Amino acid sequence: MVRSIREFAAELAAQPKQDTPIITSAIENLENKVRLAARVEAVSNAPGPESVNPTQQKANVQERAKTEAPVAALESKPSERRPTHGNNQLGQPAVIQRSVADTLMDAIRSAVRGVSQPTPGFEPPHTPMKERIAAFEARIQTEKEDKLLARAETSGRAALESLQGLQNTAAASVLSRIDDAARNNPGGVEAVLSEMRPGGRFADLRTQFNAALNLEHAASAAYDKAAASLARYGEQRPALDAILAKRADAANLSAKFEHLDAEIGEAAGRVPSRRDGKTMIDDLAKQIVEILFKAVDSVRAVFSRNAGPSASAGPSPSPGMSP
Numbered sequence: 001m002v003r004s005i006r007e008f009a010a011e012l013a014a015q016p017k018q019d020t021p022i023i024t025s026a027i028e029n030l031e032n033k034v035r036l037a038a039r040v041e042a043v044s045n046a047p048g049p050e051s052v053n054p055t056q057q058k059a060n061v062q063e064r065a066k067t068e069a070p071v072a073a074l075e076s077k078p079s080e081r082r083p084t085h086g087n088n089q090l091g092q093p094a095v096i097q098r099s100v101a102d103t104l105m106d107a108i109r110s111a112v113r114g115v116s117q118p119t120p121g122f123e124p125p126h127t128p129m130k131e132r133i134a135a136f137e138a139r140i141q142t143e144k145e146d147k148l149l150a151r152a153e154t155s156g157r158a159a160l161e162s163l164q165g166l167q168n169t170a171a172a173s174v175l176s177r178i179d180d181a182a183r184n185n186p187g188g189v190e191a192v193l194s195e196m197r198p199g200g201r202f203a204d205l206r207t208q209f210n211a212a213l214n215l216e217h218a219a220s221a222a223y224d225k226a227a228a229s230l231a232r233y234g235e236q237r238p239a240l241d242a243i244l245a246k247r248a249d250a251a252n253l254s255a256k257f258e259h260l261d262a263e264i265g266e267a268a269g270r271v272p273s274r275r276d277g278k279t280m281i282d283d284l285a286k287q288i289v290e291i292l293f294k295a296v297d298s299v300r301a302v303f304s305r306n307a308g309p310s311a312s313a314g315p316s317p318s319p320g321m322s323p
Contacts, residue, residue, distance in 0.1 A: 005030060145243045149253065152236040156260045159233045162226035163267040163280075170216035171223065174209045175271065181205065189270050190279075197276035209272050223271075230268055230280060234288035237261070241291075261295030269296070 008030060015023065166175065181202060182189035196206035213220045240257060244250050268280040269292075275282070281289055 004033075145247075148236070148243065149240060152233065152240055153257070153260065155229065155233040155236055156257075156264060159226065159229035160260070160264050160267060162222065162229045163264070163271060166219070166222050166226060166271060169212075169219035169222045171209065171212040171219040174205060174212050177208070178202075178205055178270070178272070193270075193272055193279050194277050196272055200277065206272070206276055213274075226271070227280060227283065230264070230284065233264065234284040237291060238285075238287045258295050258298060261292050262299040265292035265296040268292070 008026065166172065178189065178192055178196075181192045185191050187194075192202050192205070195201040195203070196209070197203060198206075200206070213223055237257075244254050244257070247253060265281065271280045272278070273280050273283050281292060284292075
């Protein structure tokens with residue numbers, strides 16, 4: 001039995017993980033074998049009372065106490081077990097002694113208990129709960145921001161398409177006359193639109209534009225659709241600046257939306273508002289108006305630099321900036 005325990009201890013020491021259920025079960029099996037071996041030996045060596053004289057009885061009692069000591073030691077904590085005195089069936093005191101098998105089993109169980117409670121150096125790293133929560137919230141926030149960016153871009157594209165769609169309605173002829181007047185006016189399209197009012201230089205263009213919207217249902221519907229799409233983009237676009245500022249791909253996203261802003265600003269700045277002397281941009285909130293103006297000015301400045309000496313003396317005023 002001692003040899004079996006030693007062999008098992010050698011195998012256990014070679015295992016990378018020593019607190020598995022299989023190893024624990026093997027240790028318990030060894031304990032049971034120690035108990036059974038001690039009891040069987042005690043029973044087999046016990047002589048009958050009729051064949052033993054008093055001197056032999058005393059020797060047998062002492063031998064039995066030595067044999068049963070391992071069992072008593074395994075059933076209690078070895079470090080706290082003390083010799084106890086009691087009367088056996090022959091009236092002699094029993095002295096508890098520990099065997100080699102008990103000592104080996106105690107060593108194995110102590111080693112396994114030590115492995116089952118690994119030191120911090122052997123524990124796998126854990127992500128603190130606070131950091132895990134922060135990472136989860138950051139991921140949710142990023143997904144939310146992605147949806148806002150996609151929704152705003154969709155609204156912007158819809159507004160641009162609606163503004164361009166006005167060219168396919170009865171209002172197209174009036175818009176073409178506005179462009180012609182802008183080419184022949186030092187103030188450009190902004191000056192022409194500002195004069196499209198009663199008593200203005202281009203009051204007749206205002207009359208023609210109002211007639212196109214009032215008499216042609218398709219033109220009026222297209223204009224209202226463009227105005228609604230532009231207003232929707234105007235509500236969503238200002239909130240994007242805070243998102244773009246902290247994104248890893250901020251440069252690409254900012255360039256994309258700046259280009260979209262410039263296209264919308266140019267298109268809306270060439271379409272009269274339903275209010276005399278105003279453009280469709282003037283119908284928007286101040287914050288989105290500033291964003292569109294800034295984008296238009298930026299694109300015009302780049303165009304002027306690339307055009308070189310052949311460019312005009314300077315970019316025309318931003319849409320809607322006329323008094």
